[in-house]
Amino acid sequence: MPKLLVIEDERLERHDTPPGHPEAPARLHAVRRALGARHDALTLRPARLADDEELLAVHPRAHLDRIEDAARRAPAHLDPDTFASPASEEVARLAAGAACDAALSVTSGEAAFALAAVRPPGHHAEADRAMGFCLYNNVAVATRALQTRAGVERVLVFDWDVHHGNGTQHLFEADPNVFYVSIHQYPFYPGTGSAGEIGVGRGEGATLNVPLPPGCGDAEYLHAVARLVGPAALHFRPEVVLVSCGFDAHRDDPLGGMTLSSAAYGAMTHQLRALADTLCGGRIAFVLEGGYSALGLAESTGAVLDACLADVVESPALPRLRAGSPVWGVIESLRAAHGSALPGLGSAG
Ligand SMILES: [Zn+2]
Numbered sequence: 001m002p003k004l005l006v007i008e009d010e011r012l013e014r015h016d017t018p019p020g021h022p023e024a025p026a027r028l029h030a031v032r033r034a035l036g037a038r039h040d041a042l043t044l045r046p047a048r049l050a051d052d053e054e055l056l057a058v059h060p061r062a063h064l065d066r067i068e069d070a071a072r073r074a075p076a077h078l079d080p081d082t083f084a085s086p087a088s089e090e091v092a093r094l095a096a097g098a099a100c101d102a103a104l105s106v107t108s109g110e111a112a113f114a115l116a117a118v119r120p121p122g123h124h125a126e127a128d129r130a131m132g133f134c135l136y137n138n139v140a141v142a143t144r145a146l147q148t149r150a151g152v153e154r155v156l157v158f159d160w161d162v163h164h165g166n167g168t169q170h171l172f173e174a175d176p177n178v179f180y181v182s183i184h185q186y187p188f189y190p191g192t193g194s195a196g197e198i199g200v201g202r203g204e205g206a207t208l209n210v211p212l213p214p215g216c217g218d219a220e221y222l223h224a225v226a227r228l229v230g231p232a233a234l235h236f237r238p239e240v241v242l243v244s245c246g247f248d249a250h251r252d253d254p255l256g257g258m259t260l261s262s263a264a265y266g267a268m269t270h271q272l273r274a275l276a277d278t279l280c281g282g283r284i285a286f287v288l289e290g291g292y293s294a295l296g297l298a299e300s301t302g303a304v305l306d307a308c309l310a311d312v313v314e315s316p317a318l319p320r321l322r323a324g325s326p327v328w329g330v331i332e333s334l335r336a337a338h339g340s341a342l343p344g345l346g347s348a349g
Helices: 010-014 026-036 052-056 061-072 088-108 138-149 166-172 218-236 262-280 294-309 326-341
Strands: 004-007 042-045 076-079 082-084 113-116 155-159 178-185 207-212 240-245 284-288
Touching (some): 004 088, 010 088, 052 061, 052 138, 061 088, 082 088, 088 113, 088 138, 088 240, 088 284, 138 155, 138 166, 138 240, 155 218, 178 218, 207 326, 218 262, 218 326, 240 262, 262 294
Parallel strands (some): 178 207, 240 284
C-alpha cells in the first residue's frame, strides 16, 4: 500500500470566523472523520509554521505585516468575507507550513502521496491581498518551497475547487515553470478564470482555465481531466503535481452549484495518479482549499485518500457526455485560445 502522509493539526481550528460563516473550524471535524476511518493506513503529522523566507517567496513583507496587524486588533476583517481572529496569523502560517511539508515529503521520497488538511484555504490570496477566506496562498508557498528547497523546477498546480484560484493564477501567470490548470464554475466568484486567460509574457500558455457553467457533474469533470488536464500535463511535463483540493464542487455544497459525487473525487485522483506515474514518478501532494458541506468534505476526502492508498491505479471509464454538454464548447474555446502551443486539447488520449 502506498505511504500516505496526512498533515492535520487541532491548532488549525483556532482561526475563528463569525457565527454562520461557511469557513468554520467544524470543517476540520468532517475531514477528521475521513482520517479516523482510515487511521491505520495513514501517517499523521502535525503542522509546522511556515517561516518568513517561505512566505516572502510569494507575499511581500507588507502583506505579512497586514495579517499580523489584523490578528493583533482582532476581530478584524480583511475583505467583506475574510476575517482575522487573534490566532489567525499563526494558523495561516501553520496552513502554509503544512502545505510546504506535504509537497516536500513527496519529493524527498518520505511519502508516496501527501495531504495537507488545512484551513484557512489559500488560492484566492493574492501576493498583497487577503480575500475569499484566504490569508496566505498555501499552494503557492508550497510551489516556491519545492523550487527553492527541493531543486524542483517544473510544478503543475491543478485546482479543482469550484472557485477559480485567482491568487494562484496571478502569482504564476508570468512563470513558464509553473503550469496552473483550474476547473471551476463560471461565471462565479471571484470573476476571473475565462478560457482566454492563458498566462502572460514568458508564462503565456502555462495557464489553462476550464470554465464550466453550474450544474456540471461527474461526466463533465472526468472528461475535462482526461481531455484537457491530461494533454496539458503531458505537454508541460511537471516534476511534481500539487492539487488545490477544494471539495465545494460537491453536489451537497452550500456555496457551489456543481453536482459532483464524492466518488468522482476518487476517480479524478486515479486519473491524476496515472498521469503522475507517466510524468513524474507518481508524485502528487494535495492541499485542502474550500468545501463547506460536512458530508461532502468527509466523503470526498475519504475518496481521495482511498484512491491514494489503492495498490493499483484504475482507469475510470469515462461516462457518456450528454448531448450538448458545455465541455465540447469549452474545448473549442481552449483550442482557439491556446492554438498549436498546447497540442492535444480535447483528445482523451
Ligand atoms: Zn472554493
